[in-house]
Amino acid sequence: MSAAHVVVTVADDPGFLDGGFEGWWEALDAGARHDLPTASTWPREEARAALAHPVPWEDMLVLRAVDGVGRVVGAGYVDVPLRENRDTVSAEVVVPAEHRRRGVGSAMVRAVCDVAEGLGRTRVLGEVALPLGREPSGWPGCAATRAWGARLGLADVRRDMPLPLDAAAAAHLRDLRVEALPHARGYRWDVVRGALSAQDAAGTAELASRFWSEAPQGDLDLEDEDVDVERVQAAGARDVALGRTCWTAVARREDGEVAGWSRLQRSVHEPDVLRQEDTLVLPDHRGHRLGLLLKLATLEAALADGRAEGWGPEPSLGLRAVRTWNAASNGPMVAVNEAMGFRPVEDLHEVVADVTALRAAVGR
Known part of the structure; x- marks a missing residue:
């Protein structure tokens, strides 16, 4: 069982932005980049600005898993749409490599379930980036989401055009x-x-x-x-x-x-x-x-x-690049991108899970 506890904070909370943001972003960035050098991560100052400027059609909560000595060992966020898809939240959960397999991810998923259940939402959406052509069963993010009861909703591909x-x-x-x-x-x-x-x-x-x-x-x-x-x-x-x-x-x-x-x-x-x-x-x-x-x-x-x-x-x-993302099944737009000179860089899996399945997987 993880010794970490998860702190849930409104994204634009001044205390978080002034005191907790750096540790949160560093954990988010480190976890996303591990074993995936091509990762398209959230630039630090853009992330700070985005959290400080919320939009009225969506609430955002940040998640920090903190261990017994105050280190941030996991990071994530939950987006809550307010005008449509009001049965759903979107979540990202990231654990730096050195803190994995200690229950940190499951603790954060429990926090996501708490948020969703508290709002009466029944579904959670997420996304996993993986190396191009990698077998999902051998990739940690895919293995984790599958263990938590998530299923593939849509396969995407990121493409870059070199500049x-x-x-x-x-x-x-x-x-x-x-x-x-x-x-x-x-x-x-x-x-x-x-x-x-x-x-x-x-x-x-x-x-x-x-x-x-x-x-x-x-x-x-x-x-x-x-x-x-x-x-x-x-x-x-x-x-x-x-x-x-x-x-x-x-x-x-x-x-x-x-x-x-x-x-x-x-x-x-x-x-x-x-x-x-x-x-x-x-x-x-x-x-x-x-x-x-x-x-x-x-x-x-x-x-x-x-x-x-x-x-x-x-x-x-x-x-150095123009970057785009498309559903792998979107043949006409993929053809346009390929004709322009965009080339595949990463696969992405958009996953969906019922909150009841998530809760059963991670417990209370």
């Missing part, structure tokens, strides 16, 4: 754009950096509200998010507070009907990486290569801004 683009890669992207444009006649799009106009905010709200029903979700069984203009604008303001710059492309048919969108992001706390966020084209508008064109447009805009602002020396601009 800077060499001459051949840059020419290839230009050729892709030229080839795709004739297929998109009757559509228009622009890339907006930062805050969106009211019209674009309304368009992205509509698209974001349909994301889960239009994108593959396997056995996750998630409701679409309840996104409105105010939520889009609040998320944009939070991005600024977190040091993120976003480039958003929204495609419309000539009659103004929203067709699709794509977002690219850069954080001052991880300035060498561009993160390709949501990309979605609605069913009635597929087949026009809009997903590819929107991704190309956001990347072109970001690189142009990088040159204008001198992020770093040419040709790299201080960038």
Whole structure:
């Protein structure tokens, strides 16, 4: 049995941010990176800013497993959606390698169960990153979640596109754009950096509200998010507070009907990486290569801004990769990414568990 006890704290609690954050983040980062050098971890200062700036549509609690001498031996958090999926919480539980097999993870899962049961939630979602092609049965995170009664909900793949683009890669992207444009006649799009106009905010709200029903979700069984203009604008303001710059492309048919969108992001706390966020084209508008064109447009805009602002020396601009994640079953978007030059780096398993199964596995 673990000698650690788990402290549950509201994420923006000043006492935690001033006194407990460092130990929590160090345990979170160390556990995620162990045996996975490709891990895409949460930059320290972005994590601090995110905890300090909560959003009104989701509560966040942080978990710290602390041993008898006050060391943080496990870290995690629980996200509690407030406007949709109100039967569910999402959780991450991480234990640094030197503290594993001592019951720390199970103690933290008990704390997750306490939170879920206290809120009347019946499901817990989580995610496990593992090396590309690794057999899940031999990977600690997969073995642990299986022992706790979790099952695979959706298999994802992380892909990176190396930067800077060499001459051949840059020419290839230009050729892709030229080839795709004739297929998109009757559509228009622009890339907006930062805050969106009211019209674009309304368009992205509509698209974001349909994301889960239009994108593959396997056995996750998630409701679409309840996104409105105010939520889009609040998320944009939070991005600024977190040091993120976003480039958003929204495609419309000539009659103004929203067709699709794509977002690219850069954080001052991880300035060498561009993160390709949501990309979605609605069913009635597929087949026009809009997903590819929107991704190309956001990347072109970001690189142009990088040159204008001198992020770093040419040709790299201080960038080393564009990073994206997709469901392994999302054939059309995977094909777009592969055509652009993204290559698989990690597998990710989104897992789901009933709280009753978790409780039975870890006890009281």
